[in-house]
Amino acid sequence: MDVIEALRMSWRSITDHKLRSALTTLGVIIGVAAVIAFVTLGASLQADIVQTLAGDTTDVMYVSAESQTEGEIGVLPSRGQAVFTDRDVDRIRRIDGVENAVPVGGFATAGVAHGDDTVGRQFVTVTTPGYFGVNDQTIVAGRTFRSGQREVVVNQQAARMFRGNVSVGDEITFTRAGSGEELNATVVGIAKSPDRSGRVQSLVGDDRPAIYAPADPYYERTVIAPSTRSEQRVYAQVLVRVDDVERIEAVQGRVYSYLTQRSDARVLKAQGNQFEVLTHEQIVDQIERISATFTAYITGVAVISLVVGAIGIANIILVSVTERTREIGVMKAIGARRRDIIQLFLLEAILLGLLGSAIGSVVGLASGALATAVIGLPLEVRPIWFVVAVVVGLLVGIASGLYPAWSAARTDPIEALRHE
Template sequence: MLLFESIKLAFNSIRASKLRSILTLLGIAVGLFSIIIVMTAISAIQNSIETTFNSIGTNNFIIQKWPAIQMGNPHRRRELRNRENLTVKQGEKLREITKLPVAIGISIGRGGRTIKFRNEKTNPNVSVAGVTYDYFMARDLKVVEGRNFTRSDDEGNKPYAVIGADIVNALFKNIDPIGQIIKVDNFNLEIIGVFEKKGSILGQSQDNFVCIPISVFEKYFGSERSASFIVMCKNKESISETMDEVIGALRKIRKVPAGQDNDFEIVTNEQLIEQFNDLTKYFKLGAAVVAFIALLAAGVGIMNIMLVSVTERTKEIGIRKAIGARKQNILTQFVIEAVSLSWFGGMIGIILGVIGGNVVAVALGVSVVVPIDWIVIGLLVTTFVGVAFGVYPAMKAANLDPIEALRYE
């Protein structure tokens, strides 16, 4: 009963000094808002990024010229630029001499293309990728209409195309795209399939691309760009063994001297997620610093308002002690008041932070999340702030001499 009575007294005290209480609550709310909005937005982005990275497959890895995320000094970037490109022939040789991979898909691409159909055309931002027949299996690309490529399509230089959902929406609103002829840089391609829609990530569509047989790509666009290889393993447990075989074979194909670092990059979804988390930790640290400063200021505000409250209610404390209230009762009452004040401001900050973070997530085209872990952490922090900065005023109130308190005017 004492607990509920103390909470009731706490809210009566807050209502009695509305402006002072609002200013104090504002500090707590700003502190929690600043960290919750960042953590909510980052959590939403992380979920979307992890889903996208996992599309590589948990039993796959990619070989490419460049690191997935490029950070470092200019000297390192120059070294990467000076690497020889990975070639389609190297990928084909790798496929021939390795035994463990289930499939090795080869791709080479160009961006910024315009796709035309009759009098319609897309924006000049479509990616065109030349791929081998087994790229679809290794990359787990699903075709919902028509079919994907076969070995004979690639070997026969068939000018076929499998298109993403964005191309369908832009050019074939009321027309079956299968069998239609599109133009890419004035080259004619027959559509034989449509990919399953994947949606967008961070405002970037994953459906704005066209795949063509790699032999046709080299014929139309050349082979001066670096290729990439996606290796599909039997299962997750065999990744390490398969990776060792593939690295050794590719080093031999590219004639990398013994003792010298690989002149290509191995990329797995775990590495991509880890690198992304390394990038976001600085945003989290910044939010934590802002939140700490705001909560420190808010804690001082809570201590101040509680000290003022003790002074204003000195006679009330004297009366309570005179009729039998113990030190522990007075101490508990004022600590609960401080915690209630902190919790009220914290809840406002958490609610606004979750809403604000998800507004950012929606604007970036990623899924909405509710970061339960950070909400719990936020509530624990507000409780700590209330207790830490409420104990001193509560002890001061509990130690008042009842006779002197009754005489107080």
């Protein structure tokens, strides 16, 4: 039978029951919309990460000692165990291919005061003067701090944090959390955050107010270094910059073997912890993996709603077959073969599936666009999703229509003609 004619008949059967058809397709609409929305969101997140991190500061590595929990990001600030001694940092700096290495540690304050304005609960990053060079942070005003001096650098966000902005030469006072010890410092420089934007910056902490202080004299966390048997400062992270990006993997290997074979950290670290030496690229990979896992998980949930939608279509086509038993009998009497009947009902199911996936795609794209706009991500849309959505609609239609259509086709015309 003529497909156009079959389409017209199936379409008419759908439009004659508008409410029923709408409710039937709702399951598929929700399923497809959810998949498209979450995939859009996931892809936009990944695109943001790739845009902001890839190709940017790829010559930096982050060294830390992590407890091995699957899927966690090792570079987030103040995570990991403080195990890297001054000697370790010094030795890493001298590894072939390393341009510079700086320790990164920190302590919490109960509050930071500037003039008569106090801001509570700030974290002070302690490091060495080389930090800003390694981390690609420009000092926009003043200069970097000197070791052994009561000097600090704040970033622009921290400078704006106080009423009356902080400028170079101002005095600030911070209160060490726990001991309540008051520490004075002169602000000698204002640093700009690295030129990274978007979500990753907040993941790494770059867009938050930050105060950088020299380890000497502000950092009090020390251990007896196993190698020298002397008291040394100990840090949770080491930031390493390589002199040649091309050789970053080799350097990574050398840093790792130093850590595992000769470092203080190898003795100091807890049994279950492992060294992480991560390049930017690997961090991007990690974040991408996490967001892909997340997307897959949500998509899985959405697929369940697609299955429910397919069952809904199957159900309504079965009802439709029962309702139209007599019509099926008539069509058979006037010459319809099994395949004509199958075609009619299968087309009806496929039309419902396609309709659902088409509407679902639009709804999903709109939700995804809205969500990315709210979060502030670049919208990432790939046309292939819509091709997939149409194919899914087709498959849902076929899967849900096959049995009802088959059962319609095997209707006995004599019985069907007697059916009221």
